[in-house]
Amino acid sequence: MDKLRRVLSGQEENEELGLTAQVLDxxxxxxxxxxxxxxxxxGGGILCSILGTALLFISVKLFALFYTLGNVAALASTCFLMGPLKQFRRMFEPTRLIATIVMLLCLILTLCAALVWDKKALAIIFCIMQFLAMTWYSISYIPFARDAVMKCFTTCLS
Structure with missing residues (x-):
């Protein structure tokens, strides 16, 4: 319908749009x-994570797969709020670059440990690291939250 409007109004001259313009359009x-x-x-991501946790006692491979799939779905859900390009740019801002790299690395290592290397204990350790990395990444979007968490931990440990 938009193309018909452009043709009728004489605005069809710029037919070839760039990839970014096509995605935004x-x-x-x-x-x-x-x-x-x-x-x-x-919600689907949370459901997959819960299902993965329930499958821990049946199969570590299914646990790692569903848990990681749940985290990826939860991460991808934010693309609907701010758009995929803005989400990607914000993920790799200097303030959360390390958190993003650790989180993505933990996602990959969890799947490798469970599906490729067949190391059950290592897969569970990487899932715990995945949870911690995802939590740290998530609180990086809340102003001063990381500082508050660090202060809380240093106070508790002192």
């Missing part, structure tokens, strides 16, 4: 639609 969802899909994707 295709992702013109309303705020309520973005919010609904965020909730659906985030």
């Amino acid at each position: 295709a992702s013109s969802l309303s705020y309520s639609t973005r919010l609904k899909w965020f909730v659906i994707c985030f």
Whole structure:
């Protein structure tokens, strides 16, 4: 319908858009639609993580797979709120670069330990590290939260 409007109004001259313009043009969802899909994707991620935790006693491979899939879905859900390009840029800002790298590394190492190397204990350790890295990454979006957590831990350990 948009193309028909452009043709009728004589604005068809700029037919070849760049990749960024095409993505931004295709992702013109309303705020309520973005919010609904965020909730659906985030809820699915939580459900996969819970299912993965329940599968721990049945199979470590399924546990690692579902737990990691849940974390990836929860991470991807934020793309609906701010858009994939902005999300990607914010992930690799200097303030959260290390947290992002550790989190992505833990996601990959969890899957490698469970599916490729077949090391059950190592997969569980990487899942714990994945949880901690995802938590640290998530609180990096809250102003002064990392400082408060660090101060709390240093106070408790002193």
